[in-house]
Amino acid sequence: MTYPLVDWVSIQALLWLLGLSTLIVLGLKIWRWLRQQRVQQRSVVDRVNYLLPQTQCGQCGYPGCLPYAREICRGESINKCPPGGTETIVRLAKLLNRAPSPLNPAHGEFKSFAVAAIREAECVGCTKCIQACPIDAIIGGSKLMHTVIEKECSGCDLCVEPCPVDCIDMLAISSPATFEWTLPSTVIGAYSKLDSAL
Amino acid sequence: MNQLQHSRKIARKLRAHRIFGGIKPLALKARSLRSRIMPTPIPEMLILPLLQHQGSPAAPIVNVGDQVLKYQLLAAAEGPLSVPVHAPTSGEIAAITDAPVPGHGKQSQRCILLRADGVDNAIGLLLLPDHRALSHWQLLERVNAAGICGLGGAGFPTAEKLRSSIERGIELLIINGAECEPYISADEALIRERAAAVVSGAEILQSICLADRCVIAIEQDKHDALKQLRHSLESSSVELLELPTKYPIGGEKQIIQAVTGLEVPHDALPMDIGVLVQNAGTAYAVHDAITEGKPCISRITTLTGTPLQTPKNFEALIGTPVSFMFELCGIEESRHTGSIMGGSLMGLELVRTDVPLIKTSNCLIAKSRAEFPEAKPEQACIRCGFCATACPARLLPQQLYAYSRNQNLEQLEQLNLADCIECGACDYVCPSHIPLVQYYRASKQAISSRDQQRQLSAHWQRRFQFHQYRLKKEADGLQEEERAHRIAPEAAHQARGFSRDKARQEIAAAVERVATRRRNTIASSRESD
């Protein structure tokens, strides 16, 4: 009876050893990765705040996006941000593992991005809009004409209400005339995550 | 990796290397190579867009109604990334207006319309002394003034590319004559007929960018061109490298890999690893500009496609309308279903043929239904992996496709969608007719618009935080001021060591002193009396 050079039981043992060491190496890698993840993790409030559009419009009922983010983390509903629209709600729902719900109409409705513009001839220089602007995007002195820095405006609407002579318009930004590729039409509708999530 | 290591590698590795992926589509170049390069007649109206390159448009320096001569400067470069535009022939400036131009972006653009007078009077060209006597900065200045941009299709201003290359230091200049894309034969025809000029252009480019070596890389199936090149290169230091016939070996990143075996890091430019790539057509234009003083007013363009009776290569004037070019080749309008500017794999579809031929137009294809059938409907992806095998960037097109469908932008970024060069190899091999490149283009745009939105959001957030800080500071400041009004005199007095009691004593002392003095004065006067 001839025996093989290496007994197959010993080979099995060898294989076991190999397998075990692979497992250990993999485990180490995964452990290191997990640690790395923890370092990179930001606080939930920060992450919620990151998803909010930062228009600081206060339509949610809180003075700014960060306060709303704090309240969301305390259990406030996530459908109170009209500038963010459906997309923000779905993203928030995904982040917080909550059920997405349609935008609460009590807080306004989604509008496409528009910036404020003052009809400068009519401006009486009351500075009320300047006080209302949450991001200091309106300049002008008392009894002098004001104007909106179009580049800085977040389109929050807050200056429209206080104006005593109603000289502020929200103008939709004309998008630059670049060609936009769209996803092939089979995708639109059928696979839109945002539609199916609601 | 530092420059030194790279240069060692370049010196060692100069041979034909494998590139990742790639496909071998039907080349279909022979039909346009049957005849020699022909000059085009002068069309009635030339349309000269002010932006034919990457960067900012040139600024017109002529007025409507001006009579201009051939080679005359019509629009000067404005800004660092700009190239001038010259008159391809003599005539009258008919208008400076918006006109349709080729491109995915804006459908119309500022153009100078030049009505040709047919006389073709030229201004006197400044004939140069031997260009070898000029310094490389002088040569660079001439390239800049000649209005040359990358004629291979990308259209990057050549002078700017050379200038930044000089600053970085270049080891290797690659003259790209690979021309891997189907249908295009412009560079092949150019090298076949004017190899000496291309080699001279390569030498000039090398002397400008101060590269140690210069290689002309060309696909090995271009036999005639190779023969001519070998002949012209006999007495030159420029080397020749035959590349395997494979698409897209003529892409900038791919040809660098094929020639040097090095990869351009994803966050760097070719010049960062000491390599500069210039197209063969560009080299020819540089030769013309330096030795003859001619600005870039024409280029070699392939006209091909089955509706054309005589497909061939033209030396076409920049600004010639595409329809005029097609008519020169005897187009059968009944079979003509569309037009492509560029090759069949990376070219762009022209929606109208009254657009002009521009400096980057290396090919015009007239489509026919037989050759370019309508796009078939998209079938399910069966994950066959043909796309991953074909991808020259070694991406996973099939996973990119899945994430594109779901618009999962984070995953797309992680899979390095940004490294996709949109060569279309994946799309070409896909058995399910999925328009992959369109998915990637749409996703890339979605990513960039999301990034823009994020930047805006962050900006608004910063401003809001500053606003709050300002309000707080103002409120604090008001209080501060009030308190200051209340306690300021006190504090000031204290600072000077002042106290009320002491002051009172001092006042009393002073009053006393005055009284004493007065008394003394009265007493003395009485004594004197």
Add this chain to the structure above:
Amino acid sequence: MTIALTSSPMQHGQLETNRLMLLVIAACLPGVGIGTWFFGYGIIINITLAVLAAMVLEAMLLTLRKRDLKFYLSDNSALVTAVLFGIAMPPGSPWWLVLAGIAFAIVIGKHAYGGLGQNAFNPAMCGYLFLLLSFPLQMTSWHIPSDAIVDAANFSPLGWQGLRQSMLLSFPFLAADAATVQATIDGLAMATPLIESKMAAQNALLTARDTDLPLFARSSDTGWEMVNIGYLLGGLLLLYKRIISWHIPVSIIGTVTLLSLLMYAPGSTSIVGTTYLHLFGSATMIGAFFIATDPVSAATSNLGRIVYGIIIGVSIYTIRVWGSYVDSIAIAVLFGNFCAPLLDHYLRPRVYGHQRAPLLGEKRRTG
């Protein structure tokens, strides 16, 4: 002015999904032909039944899912599933067994996941495993027409006697009385070589196979080798046509070869089969070239494919030798399918211009 522009490229390759599927079927033909030559009409009956049922079921499900019937039926994917399933079924399986299996394959294995391209598991093997778990007896006994119960000179499995036996096995209701059927079933049952080697007469069988093998003689004993060689040829055709990449078959066959070489101890009592038996004694070739390479459920990156093949190879060998199932291809492939998404996620190639492959959770440098 908005114009619907086609994105480049405008030129496309010739290979299309439906042609690709047909080529896969064509590559099966040598194996099917050889199988029929040795084992009679059972395989062809299986395939025909499976194909007919699959097309009907596919059409029904596409209608239910409101998909365009002509467009989706013409991708031929159901055809491939049915052919592979028919090949995998033991010849002489009763008709209801085939129908139940293919129904599971198409309905649960394919359409419940969302149709072609979405199925996580190989549909044909889903159906097969479903039968293996539900009808172990029928699935492990092979019925091959032979002269065991018919007293006929020059008996051929392809002759009319063989045809009659095959038909009786597949459609028992055709027989006049139940006794004939029972006699046919009992008389024609045989085990695959692997089962034999596992259950009994190991030494005898292996010695016979290793020493004097009448490879080209037409007997059901050697039929297995020839069938496997047939599928090997078909697989090489697929490789030549570049429909499959070499990674999966090579790593499966390599792993099985390596393991069986390592574990084989000639002369020892703990024989677990020679390499030859493992490669050619069962369905290894069709598994490696046709079933594991089903692109939808396999890993897609090249490195992933190699690991996927190794996982399947190890599973094949492990299940055969230490598991309780003998025909382990189906389970091994499904196990590989389990791992495929993970492999796709982790084993990504290094992208041009990057130092290393993208990793999960890696923060991208921005700006």
